[in-house]
Amino acid sequence: MERGDIVLARITFLEAAKQIQIWENVVFLDETWLNANQTVGKMWTDNTAHSSTKVPEGKGERLIICHAGNAKGFIPNALLAFKSKKTGDYHEEMNADKFEEWFENNLLNNLTEPSIIIMDNAKYHSRQLNKPPTSQNNKGTLVEWLKKNNVDADMSMLKEKLVQLVKLHKSPTPTYKLDEMAKERGHRVLRLPPYHCQYKAIELIWAQIKGYVAKNNMSPPFTANKMLKLLEEASQHVTAENWKKVVEKTQKIITDDWNKYIRIDRITDQQLIIVVGEDSDSDMDTNSDQESSSDSDK
Structure with a gap:
């Protein structure tokens, strides 16, 4: 994260984010996943069959999820969830065509006010024009x-x-298709620096949703269809107040990080000035005179 290009990307993002006036209209989007066998990691038991869970081993089927929200809550009708057909990285099954379709139909069509959309630079977010x-x-x-x-x-x-x-x-900077799509609708995309999920408020919402799902996924069937219902139920339990708090927390992190750079910049800009006192000058002159006299005597 301290590599030169990453630091520059972070400063560029922070500088742009500090210009945001209305944080209520900042939209955070992201993708994640839920496994059908996802449940709480530990629980109390008396070692009897009756008190033991019936969760099968392994992760089971997987849901790939995409959603977006702002300080007012989830964006209406913006949830995208589909069953995975692979067992590897979920990014393998989300491509630019699928994401751009969701971005236009489910996100942009449901934004009622000019917004700033914060997203990362996943490959399928970053199809370039020309x-x-x-x-x-x-x-x-x-x-x-x-x-x-x-x-x-x-x-x-x-x-x-x-x-x-x-x-x-x-062009010195790439032009992304999603950025232009948003611009045509009166919105603006602000891209995160790599490896900086702390600037993505929706990460905290995902943690809330996954926690709810795990606590309520305690009995068969452990399937993707059941997980989808739990996901929809969990999303309804995420309130506008929950979103407001995570957006305010993210804004504070961004503000604190930017102020940190301001302080560092001021410190490094100060020059170290050494002032030589009059006594030191006199001593130096006296010593020089003595040395000159000694040399002439020789």
């Missing part, structure tokens, strides 16, 4: 992009020259 090719692409792709961007290029040119032209004419 994405420039790299040296890994073939010459045909390089030439096609250059012509599309009104740069004279053809297949007779050396690949090294084509790559250099792309570097000269590409």
Whole structure:
């Protein structure tokens, strides 16, 4: 997290976040998962069969979930949940097409006021418009992009020259499709620095939901369909007050981190000035005179 580019991304985010005037309209979105066998880790038991749970071993089926909310609560009709078909990382089953469809139909269509949407940089959040090719692409792709961007290029040119032209004419910052979709609706996307989930208020809401689900998933059947019902029930138990508290906590973390950088900047900007007193000057002059006299005597 202290790598140079990550630090710069953090400062850029904090600087932008500090400009936010109305935090009630800041929307936090994220994806997570729920396992069908998810339940409390420990409980009291008297070692009899009657008091033991019937939770099967393993994680069981999995739900992949996407949702969004602000200080007023979850965004209405924005819940997306579907059964996973794989056992690996849940990010494998969320792609740009699926996420962009949810973003437009379930999120943007249900935002009633201009909002700032805070999200991370997951691959499926970050499809670029007019994405420039790299040296890994073939010459045909390089030439096609250059012509599309009104740069004279053809297949007779050396690949090294084509790559250099792309570097000269590409935008200094990428343009993301989601950002443009939000902009067209009067909203703005603010992207988190990598590895900084503490700036994502919805993480605390996920913890509340998973805690509720675990406490109420104590008996068969342990299936994805049952987990979906528990998820919907848990979401209804998350109040606007819950959301308001986590947004205020996140805002405080952001403010504290930004103020920390301000203090560090002021300290490092101060110059260390050493003032030599008159007594020291006199002593130095006297010593110099004595040394000169001694040298002349010799």
